[in-house]
Amino acid sequence: MKTDRILTDHIVSVLVHNNPGVLSKITSLVTRRGFNIDGISAGPTRQNDMFRLTIVVKGDDKSIEQIQKQLYKIIDVVKVAPIIKSRMVGREICLVKIKASLSDRHEVLQIINVFKANVVDVGGNGLIVEITGDSDKIDSFLALLESHQIVDVARTGIVAMNRWDRPYK
Amino acid sequence: MNGARIIVESLKKEGVDTIFCYTGGAVIKIFDELYKHGEGLKLIQPRHEQGGTHAADGYARSTGKPGVVIVTSGPGATNTITGIATAYMDSSPLIVITGQVSSTLIGTDAFQESDVTGITMPITKANYLVKDIDDLAVTIKKSFFIATTGRPGPVVIDVPGDIQRQEADFNYPDTIELMSYRPKDTGHPKQIKSTIKLLSKAKKPLVLAGGGVNLSNATGEMNEFLDKTGIPVVHTLMGNGVNPADENQFLGFIGMHGTLYGNYAIQNADLIMAVGVRFSDRIVGNSETFAKNAKIIHIDIDPAEIDKNILVDLPIVGSAKSILKEINNVDLKIDITEWKNELINYKKENPLSYGKGKLIKPQHIIELAEKYFPEDTVVVTDVGQNQIWVAQYYRIKQPRSFLTSGGLGTMGYGLPAAIGAAVGNPDRQVVMFAGDGGFQMNMQELGIIRKYGLKVKMIILDNSYLGMVRQWQELLFEKRYSGTDMEFNPDFVKLADVFEIRSVFLKDPDKAETVIKELAESTESMLVHIAVDPDENVLPMVPAGKALDEVLTKL
Numbered sequence: 244m245k246t247d248r249i250l251t252d253h254i255v256s257v258l259v260h261n262n263p264g265v266l267s268k269i270t271s272l273v274t275r276r277g278f279n280i281d282g283i284s285a286g287p288t289r290q291n292d293m294f295r296l297t298i299v300v301k302g303d304d305k306s307i308e309q310i311q312k313q314l315y316k317i318i319d320v321v322k323v324a325p326i327i328k329s330r331m332v333g334r335e336i337c338l339v340k341i342k343a344s345l346s347d348r349h350e351v352l353q354i355i356n357v358f359k360a361n362v363v364d365v366g367g368n369g370l371i372v373e374i375t376g377d378s379d380k381i382d383s384f385l386a387l388l389e390s391h392q393i394v395d396v397a398r399t400g401i402v403a404m405n406r407w408d409r410p411y412k
Numbered sequence: 413m414n415g416a417r418i419i420v421e422s423l424k425k426e427g428v429d430t431i432f433c434y435t436g437g438a439v440i441k442i443f444d445e446l447y448k449h450g451e452g453l454k455l456i457q458p459r460h461e462q463g464g465t466h467a468a469d470g471y472a473r474s475t476g477k478p479g480v481v482i483v484t485s486g487p488g489a490t491n492t493i494t495g496i497a498t499a500y501m502d503s504s505p506l507i508v509i510t511g512q513v514s515s516t517l518i519g520t521d522a523f524q525e526s527d528v529t530g531i532t533m534p535i536t537k538a539n540y541l542v543k544d545i546d547d548l549a550v551t552i553k554k555s556f557f558i559a560t561t562g563r564p565g566p567v568v569i570d571v572p573g574d575i576q577r578q579e580a581d582f583n584y585p586d587t588i589e590l591m592s593y594r595p596k597d598t599g600h601p602k603q604i605k606s607t608i609k610l611l612s613k614a615k616k617p618l619v620l621a622g623g624g625v626n627l628s629n630a631t632g633e634m635n636e637f638l639d640k641t642g643i644p645v646v647h648t649l650m651g652n653g654v655n656p657a658d659e660n661q662f663l664g665f666i667g668m669h670g671t672l673y674g675n676y677a678i679q680n681a682d683l684i685m686a687v688g689v690r691f692s693d694r695i696v697g698n699s700e701t702f703a704k705n706a707k708i709i710h711i712d713i714d715p716a717e718i719d720k721n722i723l724v725d726l727p728i729v730g731s732a733k734s735i736l737k738e739i740n741n742v743d744l745k746i747d748i749t750e751w752k753n754e755l756i757n758y759k760k761e762n763p764l765s766y767g768k769g770k771l772i773k774p775q776h777i778i779e780l781a782e783k784y785f786p787e788d789t790v791v792v793t794d795v796g797q798n799q800i801w802v803a804q805y806y807r808i809k810q811p812r813s814f815l816t817s818g819g820l821g822t823m824g825y826g827l828p829a830a831i832g833a834a835v836g837n838p839d840r841q842v843v844m845f846a847g848d849g850g851f852q853m854n855m856q857e858l859g860i861i862r863k864y865g866l867k868v869k870m871i872i873l874d875n876s877y878l879g880m881v882r883q884w885q886e887l888l889f890e891k892r893y894s895g896t897d898m899e900f901n902p903d904f905v906k907l908a909d910v911f912e913i914r915s916v917f918l919k920d921p922d923k924a925e926t927v928i929k930e931l932a933e934s935t936e937s938m939l940v941h942i943a944v945d946p947d948e949n950v951l952p953m954v955p956a957g958k959a960l961d962e963v964l965t966k967l
């Protein structure tokens with residue numbers, strides 16, 4: 244009998260030495276162990292040679308634990324920390340290129356206002372809009388724009404941290 | 413000092429005495445420095461880089477020292493891949509230095525360029541492409557440190573030609589510390605205390621010894637533990653070598669082709685102390701039913717092995733040696749007479765057995781070899797039925813004395829690994845068992861036995877089949893022997909002859925004892941080509957994915 248595994252999104256934050264090939268070592272390891280990477284973002288940290296990666300993968304709880312242990316076996320990996328859903332602060336940036344004639348723009352701008360997004364480029368045929376937020380917010384923003392002509396979407400993938408402990412219980 | 417010389421001097425600093433190496437354009441400079449400054453370094457030149465890598469692996473497993481390989485770029489490097497993957501799966505420490513095209517040419521599809529760090533990424537513990545001459549010595553230091561500490565494994569160092577020619581000061585670090593790599597040796601005291609508690613309460617305790625016991629040189633501590641407590645022991649393929657004083661405690665190897673009594677012990681124990689194992693599918697069978705009545709204590713140096721294949725009740729992360737030492741310091745009072753009697757009786761009623769006939773039974777040959785070879789012999793196998801028969805019938809009583817490709821199951825491992833063992837153990841006997849199929853995968857290495865004056869005793873168990881696969885076809889495919897016959901095997905006696913190795917053909921069961929005795933006593937290398945019963949099967953057998961008590965005793 245095959246036991247059903249409950250697959251959910253998991254977010255892992257990984258601190259690494261930025262040595263050559265480390266990014267491909269990490270992605271290849273995650274893939275090799277049977278996971279799909281749904282999102283990955285990387286950037287420098289305050290320490291010179293260290294990078295922080297935020298990886299989103301789908302899996303059940305047990306296999307996610309296994310992935311974290313396997314990641315530790317990459318010599319350049321310094322720290323692996325799971326991001327806990329209930330305590331997560333997560334942000335993504337998304338750029339949307341929208342085709343909008345002058346007459347359509349009013350409605351688009353309203354949506355932009357409601358979502359506190361920014362217009363970062365205006366051309367004769369349309370706009371480029373930048374929005375920052377958690378992934379749900381970006382998803383709903385894109386859904387609302389669906390009735391307009393979206394030409395292109397570029398998302399950074401999530402960066403995330405666990406919140407400070409609350410000072411009270 | 414130039415980069416090539418830095419490599420040579422670094423190897424000396426690491427105390428290396430033997431290098432398995434094969435030259436080519438991208439390492440010609442290193443060979444030149446070895447020629448000029450290689451005093452104290454023995455160079456073993458295989459006939460194929462795969463053979464060289466397995467030989468380095470055999471050297472490493474049998475001596476406990478890392479095996480060092482130097483090969484050229486491109487095809488030289490890719491020929492080592494099977495050897496590296498084999499070492500990786502069985503946690504064998506190798507340092508593989510590959511030449512690379514000049515750093516200015518990397519990425520241009522230059523002659524004999526291949527992306528060695530890319531190709532070896534999933535089969536190495538770490539790998540490096542040296543792009544700056546100032547990093548060379550420290551990279552070598554790091555590589556030896558990583559390969560030999562914690563859970564050992566192969567490390568690849570890719571060195572471009574221009575780096576080998578550039579000049580730099582030679583400063584070899586005495587020690588090295590890596591912020592992101594700190595293997596933990598000692599087990600958590602609380603976990604050790606809990607272990608003692610579980611052990612003292614258990615009515616049916618059992619020890620499962622794995623490759624980690626050999627790798628951490630903990631066989632002494634393991635035997636001491638077994639002798640002190642009287643707890644029965646089973647082992648995995650890689651864990652061969654444990655040896656309690658009381659033979660009744662020893663229940664052989666478990667899993668797909670484990671002994672009936674070994675598997676019985678696993679399924680009926682109430683506590684299993686597993687040391688240095690990774691619970692591979694060949695050991696576990698069905699993970700839902702494995703050791704279904706037992707609590708499991710899992711001692712391993714690799715935290716990633718905990719709860720990977722089997723959920724355990726009490727993990728202890730650390731080296732087998734240090735943890736067993738701690739446990740041995742405690743006086744354990746346990747009374748398990750009833751359990752021991754149960755196992756002794758079960759073993760008596762369900763021994764390993766094979767039939768007799770007009771043809772030679774391979775198991776009989778193995779028993780004879782065990783009888784005539786000294787106890788400290790290094791026993792090497794290839795892969796297939798021959799391998800499992802040796803694991804079942806040859807009682808290995810010394811650590812690091814059973815070399816076999818367990819995790820990868822690499823046919824062609826036997827002969828070169830035996831050669832590597834002979835290089836590293838000139839004072840010990842080395843006996844190799846191989847099938848007719850696997851032996852032919854690296855038989856070119858016969859060519860170096862005489863060259864280096866090595867003493868290797870070789871037994872080819874020729875069943876004219878890729879026997880292990882034929883057995884599966886008999887069991888699962890109604891004897892449709894597709895792709896498993898070996899009808900046109902060469903005359904192995906003649907083959908040995910052209911390499912000037914003494915050789916004998918054996919077919920008559922009545923002559924077997926004399927021939928094997930002669931093999932054991934021969935003062936030079938010798939090959940025995942044995943025609944064995946082609947229809948013999950490895951039994952008992954737990955079909956893949958089944959519980960260890962759903963076992964077949966005939967096909």
Ligand SMILES: Cc1ncc(C[n+]2csc(CCOP(=O)(O)OP(=O)(O)O)c2C)c(N)n1
Nearest residue numbers: 796797798821823847848849850878879880
């Ligand atoms: C390199 C490689 N190729 C294929 C296999 C699959 N395989 C496993 S056992 C086996 C048969 C081995 O035959 P032989 O060497 O004659 O040994 P026997 O089983 O007959 O003792 C094969 C083909 C393997 N393990 N390794």
Ligand SMILES: [Mg+2]
Nearest residue numbers: 847848877879
């Ligand atoms: Mg065969």
